[in-house]
Amino acid sequence: MFDALSERLDRLSTSLRSRGRLSDADLDEALSDVRSALLEADVELGVVRAFVEAVRERLSGEALAQSLTPGQQVIKAVHEQLIEVLGATPLKITYASKPPTVVLLAGLQGAGKTTAAAKLAAWFKQQGRQPYLIAADLQRPAAVEQLRVLARQVGVDVYSEPSSPLDVARKGLAEATRLGRDVVIIDTAGRLAIDEALMDEVRAIADITSPDYTFLVIDAVTGQDAVHTAQRFHEALELSGLIVTKLDYDARGGAVLSARGVVGRPVVFASTGEKIADFDLFYPERMASRILGMGDVLSLIEQAERTMDADVVAESAGRMMSGTFTLDDFLAQLAQVRKMGSLGGIMKLMPGVTKEMRTAASNVDEGELNRVEAIVRSMTPKERRDPHVIDGSRRTRIAKGSATSVSAVNQLLKQFNEMKKMMRQMGNGPTPSMPGGLGRMAGLAARGASRSEQLPAGFEALGAGMASATTTPRGGAGKNKKKKGGRVTPPKQR
Amino acid sequence: MIVLYVALAIVVVLAVGTIVWRRRRRRVAPSLVAPTRAAMPDLLVSETAPIPSIADEFTLHDRLASSRGVFDRVRSISGTGELSADQLELVEEVLLRSDVGVTTTSTVLEELRAKGAPDGVVTALRGILRDSFTAERSTTTRADAGRVPVWLFVGVNGVGKTTTIGKLAKRHHDEGRAVMLAAGDTFRAAAADQLEQWATRTGSDIVRANEGADPGSVVHDAIGRASARGLDLVLADTAGRRANSTNLLDELSKVRRVADKAPGQVVETLLVLDATTGQNALSQAREFLAASGVTGIVLTKLDGTARGGIVVAIERDLAIPVKFVGVGEGVDDLIVFEPDAFVDSLLGA
Numbered sequence: 001m002f003d004a005l006s007e008r009l010d011r012l013s014t015s016l017r018s019r020g021r022l023s024d025a026d027l028d029e030a031l032s033d034v035r036s037a038l039l040e041a042d043v044e045l046g047v048v049r050a051f052v053e054a055v056r057e058r059l060s061g062e063a064l065a066q067s068l069t070p071g072q073q074v075i076k077a078v079h080e081q082l083i084e085v086l087g088a089t090p091l092k093i094t095y096a097s098k099p100p101t102v103v104l105l106a107g108l109q110g111a112g113k114t115t116a117a118a119k120l121a122a123w124f125k126q127q128g129r130q131p132y133l134i135a136a137d138l139q140r141p142a143a144v145e146q147l148r149v150l151a152r153q154v155g156v157d158v159y160s161e162p163s164s165p166l167d168v169a170r171k172g173l174a175e176a177t178r179l180g181r182d183v184v185i186i187d188t189a190g191r192l193a194i195d196e197a198l199m200d201e202v203r204a205i206a207d208i209t210s211p212d213y214t215f216l217v218i219d220a221v222t223g224q225d226a227v228h229t230a231q232r233f234h235e236a237l238e239l240s241g242l243i244v245t246k247l248d249y250d251a252r253g254g255a256v257l258s259a260r261g262v263v264g265r266p267v268v269f270a271s272t273g274e275k276i277a278d279f280d281l282f283y284p285e286r287m288a289s290r291i292l293g294m295g296d297v298l299s300l301i302e303q304a305e306r307t308m309d310a311d312v313v314a315e316s317a318g319r320m321m322s323g324t325f326t327l328d329d330f331l332a333q334l335a336q337v338r339k340m341g342s343l344g345g346i347m348k349l350m351p352g353v354t355k356e357m358r359t360a361a362s363n364v365d366e367g368e369l370n371r372v373e374a375i376v377r378s379m380t381p382k383e384r385r386d387p388h389v390i391d392g393s394r395r396t397r398i399a400k401g402s403a404t405s406v407s408a409v410n411q412l413l414k415q416f417n418e419m420k421k422m423m424r425q426m427g428n429g430p431t432p433s434m435p436g437g438l439g440r441m442a443g444l445a446a447r448g449a450s451r452s453e454q455l456p457a458g459f460e461a462l463g464a465g466m467a468s469a470t471t472t473p474r475g476g477a478g479k480n481k482k483k484k485g486g487r488v489t490p491p492k493q494r
Numbered sequence: 495m496i497v498l499y500v501a502l503a504i505v506v507v508l509a510v511g512t513i514v515w516r517r518r519r520r521r522v523a524p525s526l527v528a529p530t531r532a533a534m535p536d537l538l539v540s541e542t543a544p545i546p547s548i549a550d551e552f553t554l555h556d557r558l559a560s561s562r563g564v565f566d567r568v569r570s571i572s573g574t575g576e577l578s579a580d581q582l583e584l585v586e587e588v589l590l591r592s593d594v595g596v597t598t599t600s601t602v603l604e605e606l607r608a609k610g611a612p613d614g615v616v617t618a619l620r621g622i623l624r625d626s627f628t629a630e631r632s633t634t635t636r637a638d639a640g641r642v643p644v645w646l647f648v649g650v651n652g653v654g655k656t657t658t659i660g661k662l663a664k665r666h667h668d669e670g671r672a673v674m675l676a677a678g679d680t681f682r683a684a685a686a687d688q689l690e691q692w693a694t695r696t697g698s699d700i701v702r703a704n705e706g707a708d709p710g711s712v713v714h715d716a717i718g719r720a721s722a723r724g725l726d727l728v729l730a731d732t733a734g735r736r737a738n739s740t741n742l743l744d745e746l747s748k749v750r751r752v753a754d755k756a757p758g759q760v761v762e763t764l765l766v767l768d769a770t771t772g773q774n775a776l777s778q779a780r781e782f783l784a785a786s787g788v789t790g791i792v793l794t795k796l797d798g799t800a801r802g803g804i805v806v807a808i809e810r811d812l813a814i815p816v817k818f819v820g821v822g823e824g825v826d827d828l829i830v831f832e833p834d835a836f837v838d839s840l841l842g843a
Contacts, residue, residue, distance in 0.1 A: 039596045042772030045587060109795065109823075110652030110768060139823070142688035149683035149705070192798045219652065223593035223772025225800035246651065249736045249774060274651075274681075
């Protein structure tokens, strides 16, 4: 989300790495880079200034850690400040002692309130609640239909009537109580923060429904205006928090920092895609780490979930662990990798991969991948199963078939062998030659695999190793896994 | 070394895939994409109130000058010739706060420093900004003989594509054209209903299909019918899509190709941009330009406090002209873009 920012800070750390200690001039230069990065990420100017000053303070304070290079110190200070601004822990939703718990959504036109309302209802349902939706957006044509269609998809009832937003809210709430629903979500019309009449209206809705939570729904790609909007809605409604939508759009998402920095209310939920399931509690620490390019395995998982054919992957993973990975598997996995996006993009989300490798991976172009694919496709099924049968004349044939050269075929076969060796090693334990996180992950995976009887369990452990290979604490999938998966506990370090 | 990187990626993917595989077995997530074949629910709420129009008393100037402060200070900069560091900083702040962006702002500052301000800072700055808007910005409703002109509307989610089409349908209707609307947003729930209400309101025809239908076929159908009935213009809606997804952009390219086949002819592809959007708008413009050959921009929601300064960067870098500006929810609240008024409003003049 903040790729642009993390890239800049990355560059910053390189330029500062070699210097002994942080001079005033270095500090100014570093902070000016931080400032530009934040501005490019659409963080509001006032928030940027405050942020930069706070980082400066952290750095000029007494105890600079001896063990860190100047670059690392800047990064550390920025990271700590990011977490402070974003809020250290996610807000815990509590439920009203006398149900229903009322949730009011407000925001500008097109921020995604209606979709967020349906996604929120689905989220509450997943928490074991019985949500009820109230469609109080009578302004935009067909907004009520939109909510009804979405609500049907998530299996939640909607209250609406062609009267006034106030009446809808009041009667809807009464209906929810009558039906014994314990969470009520009110979707309101989009409105400009400077439109007094409409702001009065939403305030009136809040007055008669006395919501337990009032959320401002805000678009992640909002520019400098995010602050005005958040401020005015906060003045009118006393927000309990923010719901950030469209967080999948862009590398930046500075609106999150701006709004949060100004109204001082936490970002509670984040929406990261078009599907109902692309919605969850917002994890500040996860975001802060990601801003600084520390990798984000969870996002990788989410990305994979959207694109890949899990069954195909699971099958090959089994053969990988047992060392019988074939060129057919290689081909199938290559297709999965390409579906997920660029190699560089995947590497970026991977913790512990060095910057050199990231750069190299992002320089691999599509053409090269096409050539690799063409070579494998020019082999017969037998050759793909057992590359040892490929002799001189077969190599010539493959080279011709794939419009490459014999040396390219040779190179591929050689590297494939090395890759197999690497994978087999991963089945035996961690290898020091592998990049940090990946090596650790592989090691964990291997130990997990040796303990499990059935094949799929091997992958489960592989997954668990993945999840624990990051440095950040996580909620989401990691937590779910422990709760529901039962047997998948991260293997202990030996 | 390429195979090594592929190998690393594969290892990652295998591990991730395993997690996904396990998660899938556990729960089947409900999905927005599931096309609903069932008939749409009856309209429960039709129009509840007449839509107010503020276009009559509207001037861009009034609306945009609403938040002053630093903008006042820029105007108060006096003196000519060499610019002081303080003055430049003030100008920088104005531009940054208007979402012009870091890169374009520093270019503008360079130019300002180079040119100096013989007639005052505001005049100099206005001149430089005004020079960003040099592209031709007229629109056309004319197609080759025997072809139906099509205006295609593209953009990310929630920027106001459907509303813009409604307003433009009214405008064309008032100018005496018979308009056909194509409900090409078959993805978002009830998008076609929303467009249909606009069709009724503006006296236009509409072609729509069930949710989940192929958008290309809806547009094709609309063009066919418009051609058979001898209508003057087709306004084609498309689903909002993020600009960083190759698949979604490919789908859009396909819709455009379909719309451009005889008897249709795409004469305008309008990118709808939300004025509250920050630097992402530049990526949106770049990606949609590449995918669908955007010919102009409609800048919506300029009636709020956002200034939409990112279009300065877009016009400078990509030379896509802003053609219309959305300034309210009323059916007439869409006006032709005027560079002078816009620049004045950026400077809070």
